[in-house]
Amino acid sequence: MKSALFTAGILAATAVAMPAQADKLDDIIASGTLRCAVVLDFPPMGSRDESNNPIGFDVDYCNDLAAALGVSAEIVETTFPERIPSLMSGRVDVAVASTSDTLERAKTVGFSIPYYAFENAVVAREGIEMASWEDMKGKTVGATAGTYEAIWLEGKVKEWGEGQFRPYQNQADVFLALSQGQLDATVATVEVSEANVKSGNFGGIKIVDKAPMVPDYVALITLREEYGLINYMNLFINQQVRTGRYAELYKKWVGEGEPADLTIPGVYR
Amino acid sequence: MFNYTFRWNQALNSLPQMLEGALVTMEIAILSMVIGISIAILLTLFRLSRNPLLVGIAATWVEIARNTPALFQIYMVHFGLAGFGIHLSPYLSLLIGIAFNNAGYLTENFRGALKAIPDTQTRAARSLGMTPLQAFRNVIMPQMLRISFLPMTNQMVWAILMTSLGAVVAMNTDLYGVTSELNARTFRTFELFAIAAVIFYLITKVITLSARLLAARLFRY
Numbered sequence: 443m444k445s446a447l448f449t450a451g452i453l454a455a456t457a458v459a460m461p462a463q464a465d466k467l468d469d470i471i472a473s474g475t476l477r478c479a480v481v482l483d484f485p486p487m488g489s490r491d492e493s494n495n496p497i498g499f500d501v502d503y504c505n506d507l508a509a510a511l512g513v514s515a516e517i518v519e520t521t522f523p524e525r526i527p528s529l530m531s532g533r534v535d536v537a538v539a540s541t542s543d544t545l546e547r548a549k550t551v552g553f554s555i556p557y558y559a560f561e562n563a564v565v566a567r568e569g570i571e572m573a574s575w576e577d578m579k580g581k582t583v584g585a586t587a588g589t590y591e592a593i594w595l596e597g598k599v600k601e602w603g604e605g606q607f608r609p610y611q612n613q614a615d616v617f618l619a620l621s622q623g624q625l626d627a628t629v630a631t632v633e634v635s636e637a638n639v640k641s642g643n644f645g646g647i648k649i650v651d652k653a654p655m656v657p658d659y660v661a662l663i664t665l666r667e668e669y670g671l672i673n674y675m676n677l678f679i680n681q682q683v684r685t686g687r688y689a690e691l692y693k694k695w696v697g698e699g700e701p702a703d704l705t706i707p708g709v710y711r
Numbered sequence: 712m713f714n715y716t717f718r719w720n721q722a723l724n725s726l727p728q729m730l731e732g733a734l735v736t737m738e739i740a741i742l743s744m745v746i747g748i749s750i751a752i753l754l755t756l757f758r759l760s761r762n763p764l765l766v767g768i769a770a771t772w773v774e775i776a777r778n779t780p781a782l783f784q785i786y787m788v789h790f791g792l793a794g795f796g797i798h799l800s801p802y803l804s805l806l807i808g809i810a811f812n813n814a815g816y817l818t819e820n821f822r823g824a825l826k827a828i829p830d831t832q833t834r835a836a837r838s839l840g841m842t843p844l845q846a847f848r849n850v851i852m853p854q855m856l857r858i859s860f861l862p863m864t865n866q867m868v869w870a871i872l873m874t875s876l877g878a879v880v881a882m883n884t885d886l887y888g889v890t891s892e893l894n895a896r897t898f899r900t901f902e903l904f905a906i907a908a909v910i911f912y913l914i915t916k917v918i919t920l921s922a923r924l925l926a927a928r929l930f931r932y
Contacts, residue, residue, distance in 0.1 A: 608881035
């Protein structure tokens with residue numbers, strides 16, 4: 443009886459202690475799979491090829507991270523608003539989904555150091571008089587719901603006190619609305635804007651100007667308390683730049699030129 | 712495994728904005744019902760008219776409204792019509808989409824109600840010298856509306872819940888739009904959507920209860 447009680451006690455104690463020992467980094471390595479949330483209607487960061495396979499900068503980035511961990515990668519398609527529910531409910535381990543590292547969001551999720559930085563461009567439909575970004579004042583503008591540029595643009599429209607802001611559900615709908623004339627202008631990353639103007643899928647649009655925001659630094663995200671994983675991701679991002687893989691991926695998905703500097707002079711991270 | 716610490720105070724700070732959104736949601740639902748009922752009465756008349764063109768219009772409307780997703784209907788109002796150069800604001804697209812859907816379903820409700828009214832009533836009214844339209848308006852329609860009153864409240868609840876589909880046409884002032892925008896900014900997904908769900912529940916509860924009270928008053932014999 444006594445020994446049975448003792449055994450039960452030991453069992454209970456290990457059951458309580460177990461979750462504290464293995465953190466997410468251990469779990470990923472033990473399970474052999476890294477599950478990444480990636481947004482797949484956000485070229486060139488994430489999209490699908492002709493045979494419907496996920497491709498893009500973020501997809502490669504997830505594959506690299508999985509390779510570094512020695513596990514296989516599983517790409518879980520997500521939308522921008524769905525990133526957090528997927529993380530919290532344990533459907534994915536990390537989100538490699540161009541997530542802007544705002545202070546407001548950092549209260550909820552854990553950010554790595556930036557792994558990419560976007561510049562944003564103002565895209566207008568042809569036939570609309572627009573010389574600079576400030577001409578968006580009073581116009582009907584829109585952007586992809588839940589993105590950094592949408593939050594910025596809506597703030598501007600409120601500040602101007604005229605015009606209208608419309609958040610569409612995905613990048614494709616924004617550009618469809620723009621080429622149909624539902625929108626006069628949008629703000630999107632330079633990468634996305636150039637890809638869409640070049641592809642010719644959306645007729646009658648032109649890039650007008652750069653949007654005057656600070657570069658939109660984006661980071662990998664996971665649960666806030668997973669310091670082990672966050673530390674690992676920080677070193678991984680550092681190594682991606684150090685080994686030249688960052689520049690290589692930039693060339694592959696974005697094009698010629700220098701990828702954005704991920705350091706900010708004059709301050710520690 | 713659910714790894715999340717609930718922080719209600721932060722989310723509750725946004726309650727005033729969400730309640731404003733709830734007002735817009737109710738406004739759209741009520742307007743879409745008023746428009747939907749009017750069109751449904753018209754379509755019912757079309758159906759009774761025996762004119763092949765009018766019957767065809769009513770049948771097509773009901774077929775499309777009932778057999779395609781409401782999401783698709785709203786999307787088509789916004790992006791489909793824009794293909795023909797008709798640009799509707801998100802608010803109008805959503806309102807028209809829901810009204811279109813309501814009209815289709817309500818026409819079917821009215822048909823069911825009509826079946827419950829004996830033909831002899833029309834004949835009796837006609838033999839009193841009423842024109843067909845008079846007979847419909849004075850004898851048949853009041854009974855039709857009474858019989859289909861509860862299914863109509865059902866549709867009203869559905870209309871309220873359908874407003875959340877406005878997201879696909881960039882609607883951002885209704886309850887769902889306001890909530891998802893707050894979510895993008897703060898990432899407090901679970902609190903915000905829980906609050907939104909409670910508000911939706913309360914709105915529909917208030918609507919169904921007041922409809923029941925109204926029915927008790929209106930349809931006393």
